Structure formats: C-alpha cells, structure tokens
Amino acid sequence: MAATPLQRFEDLLGALRDARRTDEQFTLGYSAEQSQFIRFNHARVRQAGSVSQASALLRLVSEGRQAELQFTLGDDPQVDRERLNQALAQLRQTLPLLAADPYLQLDESAWQSRNLLQQPLPDCRQVLAQVQQGAGELDLVGIYAAGPICRGFASSFGAFGWHQANSFNFDWSLFHANGQAVKANYAGQSWSSEAFAARLRQAREQLDYLGRPLRVLNPGRYRAYLAPAALEEITGLLCWGGFSAQSLATGDSPLQRLYSGDAQLSPLLNIDEQVSGSLSPAFSDEGSPRNDLRLIGAGRPLERLASARSAAEFKLQANGADSHESPSALSLGAGDLASGDVLARLGTGLYISNLWYLNYSDLPAARMTGLTRFATFWVEDGQIQAPVSTMRFDDSLYSLLGSQLEALTQERELMLSTSTYGQRQTGSSHLPGALVRGLMLTL
Amino acid sequence: MFDSSALLRQRFAGLRSTADVFSLRHVQQSLQSLSVRRNVAEPPFFSQDQGAMLTVRIQGVEAYAATADLSLAGLQRALEQAEAMARQIAHLALLDLRAQPVACERHDYCSPNLDQPLPPLADCLALLAAESASVPRDRRLVNWQASLGISQVEQVYLNSVGAELRHAQRFLFPGFSVTASDGQDSQSRSLGRENFGQQGGLEVVERCGLVGGGARVADEALQLLLAPNTPSGVRDLLLMPDQMMLQIHESIGHPLEMDRILGDERNYAGTSFVQASDFGQLRYGSKLLNVTFDPSIPEELASYSHDDDGTPARKQFLIRDGLLLRPLGGALSQYRSGLEGVANSRACGWNRAPIDRMANLNIEPGDQSLDQLVGGIEHGILMRTNRSWSIDDARNKFQFGCEWGQLIENGELKGVVKNPNYRGISSGFWRNLSAVGDRSTHQVLGTPNCGKGEPNQVVRVGHASPACVFSQIDVFGGDA
Numbered sequence: 059m060a061a062t063p064l065q066r067f068e069d070l071l072g073a074l075r076d077a078r079r080t081d082e083q084f085t086l087g088y089s090a091e092q093s094q095f096i097r098f099n100h101a102r103v104r105q106a107g108s109v110s111q112a113s114a115l116l117r118l119v120s121e122g123r124q125a126e127l128q129f130t131l132g133d134d135p136q137v138d139r140e141r142l143n144q145a146l147a148q149l150r151q152t153l154p155l156l157a158a159d160p161y162l163q164l165d166e167s168a169w170q171s172r173n174l175l176q177q178p179l180p181d182c183r184q185v186l187a188q189v190q191q192g193a194g195e196l197d198l199v200g201i202y203a204a205g206p207i208c209r210g211f212a213s214s215f216g217a218f219g220w221h222q223a224n225s226f227n228f229d230w231s232l233f234h235a236n237g238q239a240v241k242a243n244y245a246g247q248s249w250s251s252e253a254f255a256a257r258l259r260q261a262r263e264q265l266d267y268l269g270r271p272l273r274v275l276n277p278g279r280y281r282a283y284l285a286p287a288a289l290e291e292i293t294g295l296l297c298w299g300g301f302s303a304q305s306l307a308t309g310d311s312p313l314q315r316l317y318s319g320d321a322q323l324s325p326l327l328n329i330d331e332q333v334s335g336s337l338s339p340a341f342s343d344e345g346s347p348r349n350d351l352r353l354i355g356a357g358r359p360l361e362r363l364a365s366a367r368s369a370a371e372f373k374l375q376a377n378g379a380d381s382h383e384s385p386s387a388l389s390l391g392a393g394d395l396a397s398g399d400v401l402a403r404l405g406t407g408l409y410i411s412n413l414w415y416l417n418y419s420d421l422p423a424a425r426m427t428g429l430t431r432f433a434t435f436w437v438e439d440g441q442i443q444a445p446v447s448t449m450r451f452d453d454s455l456y457s458l459l460g461s462q463l464e465a466l467t468q469e470r471e472l473m474l475s476t477s478t479y480g481q482r483q484t485g486s487s488h489l490p491g492a493l494v495r496g497l498m499l500t501l
Numbered sequence: 502m503f504d505s506s507a508l509l510r511q512r513f514a515g516l517r518s519t520a521d522v523f524s525l526r527h528v529q530q531s532l533q534s535l536s537v538r539r540n541v542a543e544p545p546f547f548s549q550d551q552g553a554m555l556t557v558r559i560q561g562v563e564a565y566a567a568t569a570d571l572s573l574a575g576l577q578r579a580l581e582q583a584e585a586m587a588r589q590i591a592h593l594a595l596l597d598l599r600a601q602p603v604a605c606e607r608h609d610y611c612s613p614n615l616d617q618p619l620p621p622l623a624d625c626l627a628l629l630a631a632e633s634a635s636v637p638r639d640r641r642l643v644n645w646q647a648s649l650g651i652s653q654v655e656q657v658y659l660n661s662v663g664a665e666l667r668h669a670q671r672f673l674f675p676g677f678s679v680t681a682s683d684g685q686d687s688q689s690r691s692l693g694r695e696n697f698g699q700q701g702g703l704e705v706v707e708r709c710g711l712v713g714g715g716a717r718v719a720d721e722a723l724q725l726l727l728a729p730n731t732p733s734g735v736r737d738l739l740l741m742p743d744q745m746m747l748q749i750h751e752s753i754g755h756p757l758e759m760d761r762i763l764g765d766e767r768n769y770a771g772t773s774f775v776q777a778s779d780f781g782q783l784r785y786g787s788k789l790l791n792v793t794f795d796p797s798i799p800e801e802l803a804s805y806s807h808d809d810d811g812t813p814a815r816k817q818f819l820i821r822d823g824l825l826l827r828p829l830g831g832a833l834s835q836y837r838s839g840l841e842g843v844a845n846s847r848a849c850g851w852n853r854a855p856i857d858r859m860a861n862l863n864i865e866p867g868d869q870s871l872d873q874l875v876g877g878i879e880h881g882i883l884m885r886t887n888r889s890w891s892i893d894d895a896r897n898k899f900q901f902g903c904e905w906g907q908l909i910e911n912g913e914l915k916g917v918v919k920n921p922n923y924r925g926i927s928s929g930f931w932r933n934l935s936a937v938g939d940r941s942t943h944q945v946l947g948t949p950n951c952g953k954g955e956p957n958q959v960v961r962v963g964h965a966s967p968a969c970v971f972s973q974i975d976v977f978g979g980d981a
Contacts, residue, residue, distance in 0.1 A: 094586075095956050099765050102595035106586050107565030109852045109956075110579075111552065117544070128548040133570035141549070148547065155623040157542060182586075186593055200768040201955035229955075231768040239767065308644035309682030310689070320685065371541075414771075417891040419902060420920050420979030422687045427900050429893045431771075448893045450900060450924070454980065478956035501898050501924055 063090050063112065064220055066131070066138070067210040070114060073139045077146055078214060079120075083164060085345045087115035088210030090131075091482050093203055094182055098230065101189065101198040111481070112208075114142070115343075118149040122158035125149050161370040165346045168216030173340060175223040179204050180249040185228070188251060192258045193232070196265075200230025207482055209339045221339035223247060223484075228254070229476045231432065232261050238268035238445050241287070241412055241432040245474040247337075264433050273436040273444040275499060281407030282497040283400055283437075286471040286489040291413035292458070293329075293388055293487060295426060301331075301353050302383035303364035307372045312424040312455065316359050321424075321456045323357035324463035328391035331363065333378075336387035337474060338484045341378075348378035353385070357460070389488040393466025400467065402440040403493060409435040409442065413451075424455035427500070450501040458494055467491040502611070502669050505529065505551075506657055512573045513659045518580050520557035520587070522603050524660035525576065526809065527553040528851040535622070536648040537629040545622065552851035555579045559587040561599035567852040601836045604664045604811025612670040613799040614702035625649055628712065632677060635715035641726060642719055643682045648694070649706070650674035650949070658811055666807045672961060673705040674698040674949055677715055681722040688725035688919055689888070690718050690904050696743045696887060698947045698961065699800040708800075721905065724917050731906050731918040731978030737881035737935070738923055738974040739874055742944035744903050746964035747887040749862055750951070752927035753785075753792055754962070756896035757819060758953075759830025760857040763837055770953045771894030774928055775825070777838055783825040786931030791865040792820035794829065794843040801963035802947035803860035807844065810855050814844035819862075823932075831857050849958035856954050861947075861963035867937025874936050874970050881909040882976055884921045892927075900924040920979030930971065938967030 061069070067088045074086055090112035097105040112131040117124060127145045131138045185202055204226035211219040227245040242261040244254050284292070299305035300313045315321035331351040333340060342348050344366050351361040363379035364372075380386065395403060408430075416428035427450060434446045454460075467490040475485040505527065513525050529551040536543040552569040553576060564586035566579040619625070629647040636645045651673055658666040676694030680687055692714050699705040706712065740748060756773040760766055763777075775783065796804045796814040807813050812832045819827055830838060831846030834857050847858040875883070889902030906921030907914050925933075947963035 093956075096590070097765070097955050099595055099763070099767075103590040103593045104595045104765055105563075105565075105854055105856075106590045107554075107556075107567065107854060108582050108586065109567040111567070111569055111852055113550070125545045126547065128546075128550075130550045130552060130569050132572075133568070133575060134572060145549070152545060152547075152622060155621075155626070156545070159544060160541060183589055186590065190593060199764060203956060229768065233764075233767060237772075241768070309680045309687035310644060314687070315685070318684065414894055415891045417889045417900075417902075419889065419900070419922055422682075422685070423980035425980050427889075427891050429891070429898065431894050448895070448898060450891075450893070450898050452900065479952065479959060482956075501900070501926075 063208040063222065066112070069135055070138055070142060071212045073142055077143065081120050083119040083214045085117040085211070085213045087343060088208065089113050089481060090208040091205060093205040093482055096182065096202040098189065098201070099199045101193045101196055116145050116149065118146065118153065119162065119164065120153050122162055123153045123156045124159055124162055125152045125156065161367045163366040163370040163376065165217065165344070165366065166215045169347050171219040171340045171347065173221045175247055177224055177248045179224050179226055188254055192255055196262065197233040198230050199233065200228065202226070202228045203478060203482060207484060211341050211345050213345050217345055219339065219341040223337060225337065227474055227476055232265055234265055234268040236269065239432050240264040240268060243476065267435060267442050268433060268445050270444045272447050274447045275449055277500050279496040279498050281404065282494050283404045283407070283409050284492045284494065285411045286491050287473065288410045288413045289489050289492050290473055290487050291416050291428060292426070293390065293489065295416040297384045297388060301363045301385060303362045303368040303372060303374055304383060306362055312418060312421050313359070314422060315424070317362065323354060323456065323460045325356045326393055326463055326466055327354055327357045327459055328352070329354040330389040331385045331387060332389035332488065333387050336486050338386045338486065342380045344381050346376065346378045351377060386485040390490060392468050392470050392490045395465040395467045395493060397467050397469045397491065400491060400493070401437055401442070403465065404437050405440060406438045408446060408497065409437050419452055425453065426455060427452040449499045451497055452500040453498040458497065459492070462495045463492060464495050465493040503655060503657065503667050506667060509657055510659065512576055515573050516577055516580055518557060518584065520559050520584055522558040522661055523580060524556045524658065525553055526851065527551070527657045529655045530850065531653045533651045535625055535629060536646060537626065537633040538646040539644065540630070540633050542626055542630065550850065554851050554854065555583050557583045557587050558598055559584060560591065561597040562587045562591045562594045563598055564590065565854050596837065601833065603660060603662050605662050606807065606811065606813060607665045608806050609667045610806035612700040614704065615669060615671055617702040619651065619703055632711060632715040636679060636719045637716065639723065641681045641683055641723060642679060644680040645719065646678050647711070647715065648676045658809070660811070664811050666811055668805055670700055671702070672698055672700055672802060675706045675709040675711040677711055677718055679719045679722040681726040683726060686726060688722055690722040690725060691886060692718055695948050695950055696746065696946060698802050698949050699945065700802060700804060701800050705800065725905065725919045728917040728919045731882065731921040731976060733977040735973050736976050737878045738971045738976065739878060739881060739883040739909065739968060740971070741883065741885035741968050742942070742946055742966045743886045744884050745864065745966035745969055746946045746948070747890055747901060749864060749964050749966060750859065750962065751890060751892045752896060752899055752930060754829065754859040754862045756927060757829045758857045758859070759828040759834035759838055759840070759842060762828065763834065766953065769955050771896065774895040774897040777840065779825055780827060780840055784823050784932070785820050785825040786823045787934045788823045789867060789934050789937045790820055790823045790931055791818065793818055793863050793865060794845065795861045795863050796844070798861060798945060798965060801861045801945050801965060802961040803963045808846045808855070809848045810846040812844040812846065817843050829857055829859060831855070847960055849960045853954065853956060853958045858953065858960050859951060859962040861965070863965040864967065864969070866940050866943045866967045868939050869936050870939055871942050871968060874938055874968055875909055875914055876912040877936055878909045878970065879911055882921060883907045883909060883914065897927050899927060918978065921976065922978065923974050923976045925974055933971045933973060934969060935972040936970035938969060942968040
C-alpha cells in the first residue's frame with residue numbers, strides 16, 4: 059500500500075533529524091496536492107488533466123545564520139531522502155558564506171497541531187454529468203479544481219503541524235449572447251448535487267437581466283452596493299501590504315495613514331484575521347501557531363501582522379503571521395442591512411456584483427482604481443433596470459469604507475480562494491456586502 | 502547540460518500507451534534569490550524543482566497528467582491517468598484534434614553565455630551589499646533593497662512521433678528600490694525588479710545598471726518626495742521604455758491572445774475587444790506602430806527556438822504600419838480559428854499545460870532621438886517606470902501609473918512631478934501614437950510576472966521598445 063502524504067512527511071522528517079548536527083536547527087515545511095483540473099468553455103471541456111506534486115521547504119540555521127531551500131519530492135522515499143541530503147549539503151555550504159542574521163528569530167516551542175478533513179470528493183464523471191445536465195445549452199466557462207491539499211511543518215525544537223483537507227472549487231461564469239456575464243462559484247469540502255444545481259439556477263436567473271439593453275454611464279459619483287465578491291477585490295488589494303508590520307514600518311502600506319492616526323475608516327468596520335474555523339493551516343510558513351487577530355475595530359487600527367523577522371527588526375511582538383504578512387482568513391464583520399432589503403435601500407444607483415483588476419492610483423492615500431466586471435446593474439427605485447457597461451472607479455478607501463460607507467449586510471459570504479498559482483491556495487475571506495453613498499467613476 | 506536527457510529518452514521509449522499520440526515534457530528549474538534590505542542580507546532562498554507532464558491524444562481528445570515521480574512506473578502511471586481522463590471527457594470535449602498536426606522536429610536551444618559561470622554566491626551578496634551601502638544616510642529614506650534572482654531552466658520535450666526539443670536557459674533579474682517617506686507621503690523609485698530581466702550571464706547585471714545605481718535611485722526617491730503632484734489635464738505623453746513595456750503588455754499583448762478571443766479565458770483573465778474578424782482589417786494604431794513577435798533577440802526573456810508544443814518560433818509582424826495582421830495564437834489556436842499566428846504556446850512549468858501566452862512582444866524602433874521626441878512636445882509629460890496597472894477584462898479601458906514624471910513645456914524637460922498617472926482606451930490610444938524613438942532610445946526589457954490561465958500560470962515575457970509619444974492623453978496625479 060502506498061504511503062500517505064503524512065507518512066511521507068514523517069519519513070522525511072525522520073531522515074532530517076538523523077542527519078542534523080548538534081550545532082544546527084531546522085524548520086521543515088511540506089506542501090502537497092493531488093488535483094484534477096477541468097477547464098470549460100461553451101459548457102464543454104476545453105482542457106483537462108491531473109497534477110500530483112509535493113515539495114519540502116528546508117530552513118537550516120547554524121551559528122546565527124540561515125538559508126532556505128525548497129525542493130520537489132519525487133513520490134519515492136529513496137529519491138526524496140537523496141534530495142533532502144542534497145539540500146542539506148547545499149545549505150551547509152552556503153551558511154559559512156553569510157554574515158550572522160541580526161533578525162533571526164526562531165519559535166522554539168514544541169507546539170502540535172493536526173487537522174484532517176477527509177470527506178470524499180465527487181467523481182469527476184458526476185461533475186461532468188451535472189454540468190451537462192444543468193448548463194448544456196448555456197455558455198458556461200470556468201474551471202473545476204478538486205483533490206486533497208496537505209500542508210506540514212516541523213522544527214528541530216519538536217514543533218509539528220499537519221493540515222490535510224479534501225476540497226473542490228468550481229468557479230464559473232455564464233455568458234449571455236450579448237457578451238454580458240454573471241459569475242458564480244461553488245466550493246467546499248462536501249459536494250452536494252442540490253447545492254450545485256441551486257447555484258447554477260441562481261446564475262441563470264441573473265442572465266435574464268443581462269439580456270436587457272446596456273446602460274452607459276457618464277463619469278461621476280454614484281450611490282452603489284458592492285456585493286461580497288466585489289468587496290473581496292478591495293480587501294484582497296488591501297491584503298497586499300496593508301496590515302504588514304514591515305510595510306507599515308517602511309512606508310509601503312496603503313494603510314499607513316490609518317495606523318499613524320492621520321485617517322479613519324467607518325466605525326461600522328471591523329476586520330479580523332480569523333484563522334480558527336477557516337480552511338487555512340493553523341500554523342504559519344515560519345512555523346508559529348497562528349492567532350486570531352482583530353486588525354481593525356470600529357474603524358480604528360488595532361493589530362498588525364508581524365512575522366518573526368519583522369518583530370526582530372522593528373521590535374514588535376510576533377503574532378504568527380506568515381513571512382509575507384498577509385491575512386489568509388480575512389473576516390469583515392456583518393452589519394445591520396438585511397440582504398433582502400439591499401435594492402430598496404440602494405434606491406437608485408449601481409448594484410455591483412464583481413470588481414476587477416484593482417491597483418493603487420496613490421498608495422499612501424489608499425486611493426485605488428479598478429473596474430466593474432460581470433453582473434453590474436443600474437437600479438432605480440429599488441428595481442433592477444439594466445446591465446451597465448464596464449466602468450472604471452478611482453476612489454480612496456477612506457471614502458469608500460470611511461465617510462461614504464452607509465451600511466454592511468447582515469449576511470456574509472465565505473469565499474474560498476480560487477487561486478492556483480503554483481499550487482491550490484487555502485486562503486479564504488468572509489465578507490458582507492457594502493452600501494456606499496458615493497463611488498467615483500472616472501472612465 | 503541536458504544531463505537527464507538520455508535517461509528520459511530511455512524511459513519514454515519504455516512507455517506503453519493506447520493513445521494515438523503522446524508526449525512528455527520534462528522541466529527542471531533551479532532558482533537562487535538573494536537580497537540585501539536596509540544593509541542586512543535576507544536569508545538566501547534556493548529552489549530545485551523537476552517533474553514531467555504526460556499528454557495524450559485519443560480520437561482527437563487531449564488530456565494530461567503531471568507528476569514528479571520520474572521513474573518508469575511513475576511516468577507510466579501518469580500516462581494512464583491522462584488516458585483515463587481523455588476517455589472520461591470525450592463526450593463533452595470542446596475540440597476534435599484528430600486533424601491537428603503534431604510536432605516532429607529535433608533541436609537544441611541555449612541562452613547566450615550559458616557556459617560562462619556566474620560569480621559565487623558570496624560575491625553576488627557583496628555586490629548587493631555594496632549597492633545597499635551606497636544609499637546615503639537620510640532619515641527620510643525608510644526602506645531600500647538590492648536583489649538578484651537567477652533562474653536556470655532545462656526542458657526536454659519528446660513525443661511519440663519522434664520530436665526531441667531541448668531548451669537550456671538562464672534568466673537574471675537584478676533590482677534595486679528605495680522608498681522615501683516624510684510620515685505622510687511615501688515615494689518609491691526603482692530600477693530593474695519587475696520591469697527588467699534578461700537571458701544570459703553577468704552582463705545582464707551590467708546592462709540593468711544595478712552597479713553604481715543605488716545612490717541615483719535614492720536621490721530620485723527624495724526628489725519625488727519633495728515634488729509637486731502631477732497636474733491634471735490633457736497633455737502629450739512621452740513614455741520611456743520601462744513604461745512602454747507595460748503599455749504594450751496590457752493593451753496590445755493580452756488583447757491579441759487568441760485563446761482570449763476564442764473565449765477560454767472569459768472566467769478569469771478576460772476576453773478581448775479584438776474580434777477574430779479584425780485581423781487584416783483593424784487599424785490598431787497610427788501608421789508609426791509596428792509590433793513584432795520576436796523570439797530571435799538572444800538576451801530577451803522569451804527568446805526560444807520552439808514553443809512548448811514544439812512549434813518552431815520565428816519573428817512575425819503582428820501589427821505593421823498600424824494595421825492588425827495576426828494574433829498571439831499557437832498551433833492549437835491557429836487550428837481552432839483558421840488564422841495564422843505565432844509560436845507562443847507556453848507553460849510555466851511541468852505542472853501546467855501550455856496555453857497562448859505573450860513571449861517577446863516588441864515595438865520596432867522609429868527615427869527620432871530622445872531630444873527630438875522632447876523637442877516635438879509643446880505641452881506634455883515624460884513618464885518612466887511602471888508602478889500601477891489596471892485594465893478592464895476586454896483589455897480596453899486602462900489606467901496606469903509611473904514612479905517618475907517630468908513635465909515638458911515648449912520642447913524642454915521641466916520639473917519633476919510625483920504620482921504620474923494616465924488613463925485611456927486601448928482601441929483609440931495607439932492611434933494617438935505620434936512619434937517613435939530610434940535605436941538610441943530602445944531597450945530590451947521584460948517581466949517575470951505575467952499571470953493568466955486556469956489553473957493559474959506565471960510566465961516570463963520580454964518587451965523591447967523605444968520611447969514613444971502619444972498625443973492628447975488624460976493625465977493626472979494623486980491625492981496629496
């Protein structure tokens with residue numbers, strides 16, 4: 059019987075412990091997945107295949123010096139041990155060439171964490187049959203990704219973490235013949251044919267609105283509702299350095315004026331890094347247990363994400379952040395607006411389902427730009443009137459989620475990352491929708 | 502070089518398949534990433550990665566399986582997984598590829614100066630430390646970083662009709678950046694990094710300007726911190742090559758990708774304002790616009806002899822004298838669309854399947870020196886070094902920002918301005934191209950970070966361009 063990923067990791071760890079010299083410390087990260095990827099275009103399969111991959115990230119520390127090497131594992135214990143030994147040899151050659159690292163800080167606790175979620179996944183034939191049945195005559199385009207994901211961590215101090223979960227993520231769009239589209243997603247750990255059919259049905263219903271004549275807007279300030287998926291684009295951009303201790307200390311954070319007390323966000327705004335209960339591992343890539351953190355409370359800055367290295371450099375307390383200091387389980391607190399009342403409360407303005415391609419016009423001012431994408435509607439007197447042509451916004455976060463934020467919805471959506479750069483990601487965000495008094499459209 | 506070829510060839514010969522055609526693409530990549538930030542060396546990062554993708558075609562249906570198990574049994578297992586997948590999806594397959602030709606060439610390709618060793622790690626770190634130390638002591642200089650990434654890639658493509666294509670390439674990515682802050686505002690200035698990379702050896706570091714560049718970059722960051730905001734209004738816009746590359750990438754490269762036009766990317770990267778019927782018809786830009794797919798500039802990031810499907814690569818005009826001629830479409834897209842394309846079917850590694858990507862996408866030089874370009878502008882602005890990019894999913898409405906701006910009045914460069922941004926619409930923007938710089942303004946640049954595809958892929962792309970002038974563009978600054 060083939061070894062399980064956990065057994066492979068433990069085998070590698072055992073070999074590393076045996077090879078360790080007395081003056082050496084190590085951390086060993088592990089990442090693996092077995093994935094099926096099926097791309098769809100016009101509700102048919104455009105490209106399909108499977109990927110089986112595993113890699114280890116070895117950090118070797120000796121006499122205050124450190125270096126890291128990531129290597130692919132070959133699914134053969136002997137090959138993997140050879141690669142481990144080669145990695146060790148390269149790192150041992152490297153360390154004497156380095157100066158002592160003044161910001162080296164190791165977590166020396168022997169923490170333990172194990173999390174296995176192994177619900178069975180659907181057979182891909184079942185998924186294909188459902189797509190054929192539910193979307194056969196529609197123009198569906200997107201990707202189905204599924205399979206087990208594993209993350210491991212161990213250190214020479216005795217820390218050990220293991221996270222393994224079966225999951226699927228079906229991310230798709232339905233296109234109207236006029237080029238307008240609605241986006242939908244069904245992701246989780248336990249496939250339900252009924253739930254998938256319901257998501258597909260909801261998306262189909264929105265297609266009807268997209269068939270109406272397109273409304274072309276002029277630049278200007280508009281009242282707008284940002285659905286959770288649209289808000290996710292804004293929070294996603296913020297996650298790039300926004301809460302990072304290093305970025306905040308070195309002028310590279312879009313939230314530096316908030317954290318310095320020179321700007322404020324709406325008192326309606328509460329943002330947490332909510333690791334517990336999320337699909338993300340309970341330990342960081344640096345090997346520290348990750349904590350739930352309140353980053354923004356009632357619009358005011360609270361915690362920042364501090365990795366061990368930043369903590370040493372900027373004399374802060376490390377709080378389990380990953381080395382890149384980005385939230386991976388961001389949670390924005392709910393408000394008091396019932397989702398069923400959104401259109402009525404919006405009155406006249408824009409209902410924005412998704413935003414796209416955000417970036418900064420002026421980073422220190424948290425001024426960002428981006429575009430509407432997928433189902434965006436013009437609403438009058440609480441009734442959807444027409445889809446809206448693609449529009450660009452350019453506005454400050456301190457306006458959108460500050461002075462202009464009117465309400466957040468009671469209901470929130472849990473959105474699992476669809477990112478597959480390098481490997482399937484485990485990040486998530488839990489967000490409400492946001493009603494804003496004014497959103498500046500520029501093009 | 503190609504140390505694994507003989508063994509791969511032997512194992513490939515040992516594979517058994519019922520597929521009509523099958524192939525193996527083995528990729529071995531190593532990376533060394535060095536950085537010195539605020540005069541402290543960051544821990545060096547290395548990676549060693551290798552694996553193979555097996556692709557089968559059964560009665561016109563293709564599927565793949567990627568594995569890091571390179572034993573004969575592991576490769577055979579992956580081949581059978583791909584076969585099983587091809588059979589599972591056959592009834593729903595979008596494409597019938599029975600009539601699509603299969604690559605059959607044999608060729609080796611190497612980066613320039615690949616045989617020249619690079620300096621040892623300690624010397625590379627010393628170079629970065631020296632540049633870092635050249636940043637003057639000034640409390641407003643809050644962050645600075647010198648970096649060098651070196652990536653080596655060997656790829657072997659074998660298929661059941663006898664093709665054997667081998668690439669051995671080395672890529673260097675030097676960089677330097679400085680951030681100046683007064684507590685309220687921050688301004689960054691950089692060289693290299695995401696805007697520069699080339700194939701080759703140590704000469705790439707020299708061409709980047711990293712050596713001796715640190716003090717200048719720091720000075721320019723401080724100048725920006727003190728500079729006024731870019732004024733809003735319509736001006737002529739002089740883009741230097743390190744912003745032209747982004748402009749080309751986003752508003753010519755992506756819209757011309759044939760898989761976008763065919764709809765594959767509509768759920769993620771997006772579609773295109775260009776239609777299949779536009780090729781040979783659409784006036785994309787002014788008569789000064791000449792755009793080439795050019796894999797023959799040795800140092801450019803995406804120079805190669807064959808793409809990852811085995812199609813031979815050669816220079817082609819995509820746009821000539823402003824007229825749109827052909828898409829960025831590899832063999833599969835050409836088969837699907839009936840249009841002539843280029844050899845741009847590319848994958849980021851062994852675990853992702855090839856799709857239409859940009860490779861080297863360049864603008865051909867014109868006939869004006871930089872002095873002539875500036876001298877021809879009455880009311881304008883020069884911008885250099887991209888820092889912000891945003892464009893709609895059809896690659897039409899864009900807004901881009903640069904690190905460095907300098908006003909131009911009556912044919913002369915004037916003061917520095919910060920937060921230079923501009924916006925426009927691709928379909929009209931290139932028709933405002935009013936002057937193209939000559940060889941003296943031309944630079945071979947590129948980026949390691951072009952993202953696209955489901956599942957997602959990041960690839961290296963090259964862009965060579967002269968400085969260019971666009972008339973009457975909407976320009977604006979930041980908030981402070």
